[in-house]
Amino acid sequence: MQTEVIISGFGGQGTLYAGQVLAYAAMDEGKQVTWIPSYGPEMRGGTANCTVVISDEEIGSPTVKHPKAVLALNLPSLDKYEDMIAPGGCLVVNESMVNRKPERTDIRVVMLPANEIAREIGNERAANMVMLGALLANMDILPNEALEKALKNHTAQRLQKFVEMNIQALRRGGEYRAS
Amino acid sequence: MALELIKGNVAVAEAAVRAGLVSYFGYPITPQTELLEYLSARMPELNRAFVQAESELGAINMVYGAACTGRRTMTSSSSPGVSLMQEGLSYISCTELPVVIVDVVRGGPGLGNIAPSQSDYNQATRGGGHGEYHQIVLAPASVQEAIDLTTLAFDLAEKYRSVVMVLMDGSLGQMMEPAELPPFQPIKTEIPDWAVRGIPGRGKHVLTSINIDPPAQERTNIRLMTRWQQVEANEVRYKGYYLEDAEYLVVGYGTAGRISLSAVRAAREKGIKVGLLRPISLAPFPFKVLSDLAEQVKALLVVEMNNGQMLEDVRLAVANRKPIAFYGRMGGMVPFADDVLQEIEALAAGPLSQEEHPRDRWLAKMRVEFGTGA
Amino acid sequence: MLDTDVKVVYQRPRGFEELPTHYCPGCTHGVAHRLIAEVLEEMGELEHTIGVAPVGCAVFAYNYFAFDFVEAPHGRAPAMATGIKRSLPDATVFTYQGDGDLASIGMGEIVAAASRGELITVIFINNTNYGMTGGQMAPTTLPGQVTTSSPMGRDVERQGYPIRTAELLSSLDGAAYVVRRSLHDPKNIRMAKKAIRTAFEVQKQGLGFSMVELLSTCPTNWGMTPANARVWLAEHMVPYYPIGDFKVSSSIAYDKPKGRD
Numbered sequence: 186m187q188t189e190v191i192i193s194g195f196g197g198q199g200t201l202y203a204g205q206v207l208a209y210a211a212m213d214e215g216k217q218v219t220w221i222p223s224y225g226p227e228m229r230g231g232t233a234n235c236t237v238v239i240s241d242e243e244i245g246s247p248t249v250k251h252p253k254a255v256l257a258l259n260l261p262s263l264d265k266y267e268d269m270i271a272p273g274g275c276l277v278v279n280e281s282m283v284n285r286k287p288e289r290t291d292i293r294v295v296m297l298p299a300n301e302i303a304r305e306i307g308n309e310r311a312a313n314m315v316m317l318g319a320l321l322a323n324m325d326i327l328p329n330e331a332l333e334k335a336l337k338n339h340t341a342q343r344l345q346k347f348v349e350m351n352i353q354a355l356r357r358g359g360e361y362r363a364s
Numbered sequence: 365m366a367l368e369l370i371k372g373n374v375a376v377a378e379a380a381v382r383a384g385l386v387s388y389f390g391y392p393i394t395p396q397t398e399l400l401e402y403l404s405a406r407m408p409e410l411n412r413a414f415v416q417a418e419s420e421l422g423a424i425n426m427v428y429g430a431a432c433t434g435r436r437t438m439t440s441s442s443s444p445g446v447s448l449m450q451e452g453l454s455y456i457s458c459t460e461l462p463v464v465i466v467d468v469v470r471g472g473p474g475l476g477n478i479a480p481s482q483s484d485y486n487q488a489t490r491g492g493g494h495g496e497y498h499q500i501v502l503a504p505a506s507v508q509e510a511i512d513l514t515t516l517a518f519d520l521a522e523k524y525r526s527v528v529m530v531l532m533d534g535s536l537g538q539m540m541e542p543a544e545l546p547p548f549q550p551i552k553t554e555i556p557d558w559a560v561r562g563i564p565g566r567g568k569h570v571l572t573s574i575n576i577d578p579p580a581q582e583r584t585n586i587r588l589m590t591r592w593q594q595v596e597a598n599e600v601r602y603k604g605y606y607l608e609d610a611e612y613l614v615v616g617y618g619t620a621g622r623i624s625l626s627a628v629r630a631a632r633e634k635g636i637k638v639g640l641l642r643p644i645s646l647a648p649f650p651f652k653v654l655s656d657l658a659e660q661v662k663a664l665l666v667v668e669m670n671n672g673q674m675l676e677d678v679r680l681a682v683a684n685r686k687p688i689a690f691y692g693r694m695g696g697m698v699p700f701a702d703d704v705l706q707e708i709e710a711l712a713a714g715p716l717s718q719e720e721h722p723r724d725r726w727l728a729k730m731r732v733e734f735g736t737g738a
Numbered sequence: 739m740l741d742t743d744v745k746v747v748y749q750r751p752r753g754f755e756e757l758p759t760h761y762c763p764g765c766t767h768g769v770a771h772r773l774i775a776e777v778l779e780e781m782g783e784l785e786h787t788i789g790v791a792p793v794g795c796a797v798f799a800y801n802y803f804a805f806d807f808v809e810a811p812h813g814r815a816p817a818m819a820t821g822i823k824r825s826l827p828d829a830t831v832f833t834y835q836g837d838g839d840l841a842s843i844g845m846g847e848i849v850a851a852a853s854r855g856e857l858i859t860v861i862f863i864n865n866t867n868y869g870m871t872g873g874q875m876a877p878t879t880l881p882g883q884v885t886t887s888s889p890m891g892r893d894v895e896r897q898g899y900p901i902r903t904a905e906l907l908s909s910l911d912g913a914a915y916v917v918r919r920s921l922h923d924p925k926n927i928r929m930a931k932k933a934i935r936t937a938f939e940v941q942k943q944g945l946g947f948s949m950v951e952l953l954s955t956c957p958t959n960w961g962m963t964p965a966n967a968r969v970w971l972a973e974h975m976v977p978y979y980p981i982g983d984f985k986v987s988s989s990i991a992y993d994k995p996k997g998r999d
């Protein structure tokens with residue numbers, strides 16, 4: 186079994202970090218995993234995305250044309266990736282940053298106002314974790330607790346103070362189901 | 365096993381540190397810079413030498429000097445920077461010094477771009493500098509392999525008094541994967557007896573690449589060639605996948621190799637009996653195994669992120685016994701497994717002419733698909 | 739329409755394309771570009787100019803200037819400019835280079851061009867780091883300054899001392915005009931523009947090599963707001979890199995020169 190997830194948004198929305206948390210969780214669960222960012226000049230203030238591939242066997246390509254899941258944190262990401270998702274796949278959309286609904290009907294769509302939710306918890310920057318929580322709740326990739334464990338185990342000492350908030354964000358995101 | 369999620373560039377840097385690296389000399393260039401940045405903190409922390417050189421020219425000649433002392437040294441760069449280092453690599457090879465160089469290849473020629481590419485295969489495997497010399501070229505496809513091959517590179521460099529290049533590409537440098545780092549090796553204290561070290565009572569040592577007397581240069585070259593024969597006999601490395609019953613064979617290295625693995629699996633699901641050969645040592649190239657496989661399979665597909673450079677080595681090995689197809693992307697474009705799958709399906713649908721050069725067929729298709737650019 | 743009262747006080751110089759730049763917000767590369775475009779327009783040189791872009795953040799400078807441009811390998815702009823100038827002696831030829839490009843990898847080329855008295859003008863952007871590759875140490879990085887490759891701060895014992903490029907080049911007989919200016923406030927920007935004008939005039943008059951070093955900001959890699967970056971420049975860079983004229987050949991006539999209108 187192999188799952189590919191693209192996480193995409195503006196630079197500064199924490200898409201690369203969210204991908205790393207997912208990758209750590211997969212690693213701790215004994216899975217094979219790759220994390221690869223898009224890198225380059227477009228990163229400066231532009232969009233930032235990464236692809237995470239999780240698998241039970243040696244991973245071939247670290248990038249895919251048709252990912253099983255996409256987290257779109259902003260409108261350009263929704264526009265870019267909606268059509269690419271594999272049929273039956275899952276699209277998680279940050280409602281706070283888009284002005285339209287996805288059009289595809291052959292995929293599962295989770296809409297949630299990640300920025301608002303994160304703000305309620307105390308920091309808008311946790312929107313990435315809200316999105317990630319929603320993904321795991323709607324797709325059988327890893328056990329839900331895996332992300333929480335990964336956050337606890339792999340967050341640098343000086344950032345440990347944010348772990349609780351991020352866990353809350355994951356849980357709040359996990360309350361949303363595909364419509 | 366203590367796995368860490370670690371980025372390719374950083375993994376290579378730490379692996380070198382653990383291999384007992386005494387000095388590092390480099391110059392910033394994307395997509396290799398994290399390697400230099402990591403060592404800018406790590407080496408001083410361990411009281412080892414780190415110098416950001418004024419240029420790649422400076423860096424490779426600092427490495428040249430460091431290698432003359434017989435202690436472990438390395439540099440790293442990306443394509444345009446490695447081009448500048450070619451003069452030094454030729455001198456180092458002629459002086460028969462152990463040096464490790466990491467090339468995180470990016471799209472070219474020229475300034476090109478910073479996207480992943482394999483366009484420096486020829487430069488790496490043919491010896492991009494002047495004169496007749498060889499360097500060992502190792503091409504990892506994963507972060508773990510990058511770590512393991514970096515460790516190996518130092519041993520091979522010393523064993524054969526040779527330049528060993530770890531040839532990566534931008535995507536492997538930027539990618540994170542779980543990997544295990546090797547234990548720390550102590551810094552070697554015994555210094556090889558060819559090194560300059562300024563110890564009285566041992567007799568004078570001169571390290572030079574000048575042989576003003578042509579017969580002397582010829583003798584040097586015979587020695588270099590003889591050593592290369594040993595390398596060819598002992599240091600061929602590759603990994604095979606699904607070879608046992610393979611009727612078709614894909615050949616790809618590094619990132620193109622692992623992308624091909626996904627395609628090969630997908631093709632197997634469709635019932636196509638296809639295998640993958642992923643050369644790990646590009647120089648020496650696995651001619652023998654490829655030649656044997658050419659007997660077994662009906663046709664081959666070479667996949668590269670360049671214009672068909674390893675293709676020529678595959679053609680040498682296959683010696684026109686079987687048809688070969690080529691699929692390449694250039695300029696920093698990375699193929700998707702789906703694209704490679706299509707090529708495998710076309711290969712299996714056969715038949716393929718052996719008349720035309722595989723590159724010509726491919727280029728004609730590329731022109732149709734992407735325009736001539738003219 | 740109030741056509742009697744309306745006066746144009748500010749507009750895009752003719753030497754500029756109508757394009758947003760890729761530079762980070764508040765980066766002084768944009769200011770330097772504008773000064774060059776204004777000067778060349780005022781001198782009537784737009785149609786006779788060939789620019790040489792560096793490898794660095796200004797690698798895409800050719801997108802913004804509305805005249806001919808070439809792009810050099812990292813550090814080699816003065817050599818390329820030499821080739822162009824020797825082939826087209828009547829053209830106005832300038833290079834635009836960062837401190838990594840000019841004072842590190844390209845130090846050989848710039849010294850050689852200056853010592854030959856090459857009739858080119860060099861606009862040298864000193865922002866104390868390698869902007870494009872993400873803020874590594876440059877030859878101009880100040881003692882103690884933290885960069886991504888001097889994470890503990892530049893330690894002069896191990897990493898050497900900053901290079902005062904203008905002073906260094908001023909010692910060469912082929913250099914006719916070598917000065918340093920700054921881009922951190924309007925007064926200094928006006929002074930910078932005058933110097934750029936003089937540098938190009940020196941080239942036109944065939945007096946020798948000319949260079950204007952411009953103290954510049956890199957808010958992104960310094961991790962500062964543009965406003966704070968300008969303050970930092972004034973407080974830290976200006977004391978180390980004094981603004982001034984380091985070589986002004988005696989044959990330079992300041993007031994007279996006219997362009998070829």
Ligand SMILES: Cc1ncc(C[n+]2csc(CCOP(=O)(O)OP(=O)(O)O)c2C)c(N)n1
Binds near residue numbers: 445475796836868871
């Ligand atoms: C031969 C070579 N080495 C290294 C690089 C990578 N590189 C690109 S830009 C740059 C530094 C640019 O810094 P600077 O000249 O200070 O200009 P800035 O970006 O700060 O304006 C480097 C090292 C390259 N392109 N070519």
Ligand code: SF4
Binds near residue numbers: 761762764767956
């Ligand atoms: S990185 Fe620095 S020098 Fe480059 S455009 Fe941004 S602010 Fe300017």
